[in-house]
Amino acid sequence: MNVLAVEVEKQLGTFKLAVRFQAPGGATALFGPSGAGKTSVINMIAGLLRPDHGRIALDDIVLFDASAGIDVPPHRRRIGYVFQDGRLFPHLSVRQNLDYGRRMSGHPRDAGALDHVVDLLDIGHLLERRPRMLSGGERQRIAVGRALLMRPRLLLLDEPLAALDAARKREILPYLVRLRDEAGVPIVYVSHIAAELRHIATHVVCLNAGHVIATDGIDLLKEGDADAFA
Amino acid sequence: MFDLTAEEWTAVELSLRVSLVATAFALPFGIAIGWLLARRKFWGKALLDGLVHLPLVLPPVVTGCLLLISFGRRGAIGAFLYDYFGLVFSFRWTGAALSCGVMGFPLMIRPIRLSLEAIDRRLEDAAATLGANRALVFFTVTLPLALPGVIAGMLLCFARALGEFGATITFVSNIPGETQTISAAIYTLTQVPGGDAAAGRLVVVAIALSLGALLISEWFARRAAIRFHGE
Numbered sequence: 001m002n003v004l005a006v007e008v009e010k011q012l013g014t015f016k017l018a019v020r021f022q023a024p025g026g027a028t029a030l031f032g033p034s035g036a037g038k039t040s041v042i043n044m045i046a047g048l049l050r051p052d053h054g055r056i057a058l059d060d061i062v063l064f065d066a067s068a069g070i071d072v073p074p075h076r077r078r079i080g081y082v083f084q085d086g087r088l089f090p091h092l093s094v095r096q097n098l099d100y101g102r103r104m105s106g107h108p109r110d111a112g113a114l115d116h117v118v119d120l121l122d123i124g125h126l127l128e129r130r131p132r133m134l135s136g137g138e139r140q141r142i143a144v145g146r147a148l149l150m151r152p153r154l155l156l157l158d159e160p161l162a163a164l165d166a167a168r169k170r171e172i173l174p175y176l177v178r179l180r181d182e183a184g185v186p187i188v189y190v191s192h193i194a195a196e197l198r199h200i201a202t203h204v205v206c207l208n209a210g211h212v213i214a215t216d217g218i219d220l221l222k223e224g225d226a227d228a229f230a
Numbered sequence: 231m232f233d234l235t236a237e238e239w240t241a242v243e244l245s246l247r248v249s250l251v252a253t254a255f256a257l258p259f260g261i262a263i264g265w266l267l268a269r270r271k272f273w274g275k276a277l278l279d280g281l282v283h284l285p286l287v288l289p290p291v292v293t294g295c296l297l298l299i300s301f302g303r304r305g306a307i308g309a310f311l312y313d314y315f316g317l318v319f320s321f322r323w324t325g326a327a328l329s330c331g332v333m334g335f336p337l338m339i340r341p342i343r344l345s346l347e348a349i350d351r352r353l354e355d356a357a358a359t360l361g362a363n364r365a366l367v368f369f370t371v372t373l374p375l376a377l378p379g380v381i382a383g384m385l386l387c388f389a390r391a392l393g394e395f396g397a398t399i400t401f402v403s404n405i406p407g408e409t410q411t412i413s414a415a416i417y418t419l420t421q422v423p424g425g426d427a428a429a430g431r432l433v434v435v436a437i438a439l440s441l442g443a444l445l446i447s448e449w450f451a452r453r454a455a456i457r458f459h460g461e
Binding site: 047074078085091104 | 361374
């Protein structure tokens with residue numbers, strides 16, 4: 001069963017993106033060098049970038065279909081997005097950041113869900129702080145929690161470790177593995193670092209110069225990658 | 231220290247009322263047009279920008295004269311507003327508020343526009359992925375982040391309204407109790423023998439009000455900065 005089916009084309013200046021892949025459940029890695037178009041692809045999945053042609057579907061829900069004129073706006077897609085730089089709201093406390101998705105969708109308060117995410121990510125001691133007073137690793141954990149608490153159908157992570165040093169990466173990686181195993185939400189994980197993906201991914205989509213060049217299990221991620229860190 | 235006469239109190243009270251009403255009514259327009267200028271590309275944008283800033287460069291008397299022509303009882307807009315809403319501007323304090331609002335508008339727009347331009351738009355994208363529609367994104371992310379600029383714009387508009395003289399006196403004249411603000415009262419007092427003491431008292435009041443507005447807005451701006459930056 002495929003959870004996510006993507007078939008999109010987009011002209012970005014002189015760069016032509018034409019990508020087609022399917023992602024089963026679990027954690028799908030979108031792997032490729034910088035400039036391969038990885039972030040553009042997940043921006044299209046999230047609804048932040050509009051494809052020129054194609055179709056995006058999640059289970060049996062069509063999110064985008066150019067020929068049928070369907071383009072669900074991002075706020076109705078229920079797709080959690082963890083950005084490379086976290087993008088926490090600076091004018092809100094950590095608790096308010098975590099609660100933002102629930103408030104916007106008008107769901108009733110759910111203390112159980114909050115406790116669960118707080119435990120999963122180990123962020124209970126940070127709730128009353130402002131984003132400015134968090135370390136890079138803490139900020140990313142809050143960003144993951146914020147995306148999870150909107151009860152997403154799919155979670156997109158765009159190089160969530162890129163802004164962190166090696167020690168911080170090792171600190172967060174176990175949380176992401178737990179997320180994959182316990183949260184029950186399919187994940188699309190963007191990275192150009194094979195070593196990082198080997199910990200997380202269950203399925204790999206290789207992207208280069210705007211095209212999918214291979215899809216398979218994690219054997220695609222060769223040992224001895226230059227960017228290895230773990 | 232000094233006692234204001236009843237007429238002087240009236241001028242002070244009127245000035246405050248005119249300036250507050252002018253600022254309050256200018257604010258939604260200031261935010262809307264500031265947002266248009268900061269975020270949108272449209273035909274005639276340069277023209278709108280120019281029109282909004284016109285009161286800053288025109289002689290105030292010209293602005294007052296234009297208001298008289300357009301918002302007077304027989305003016306194109308004034309006649310319409312009177313016929314359909316019973317609104318009268320000429321020789322009323324509402325007209326003073328209108329002219330003060332118009333004169334303060336360019337000063338209000340500028341900081342609002344700058345603060346909107348400085349906002350990281352990617353935070354708005356993040357809010358959208360979290361389920362906020364465009365209106366909610368604006369009211370929960372954009373506007374709170376632009377708050378320091380909004381406060382600065384309100385202060386500048388209020389201060390300009392307190393000091394407005396030329397456009398107001400041209401448009402609604404200088405009627406004690408109706409359109410005679412502090413500025414107009416000081417001008418009148420300086421024209422009559424023995425008015426110096428009263429004028430001096432009003433000058434002190436004007437300084438106190440302006441300084442007070444400045445301090446209050448500084449306090450708000452600092453609080454906003456603490457909220458955003460933590461320290």
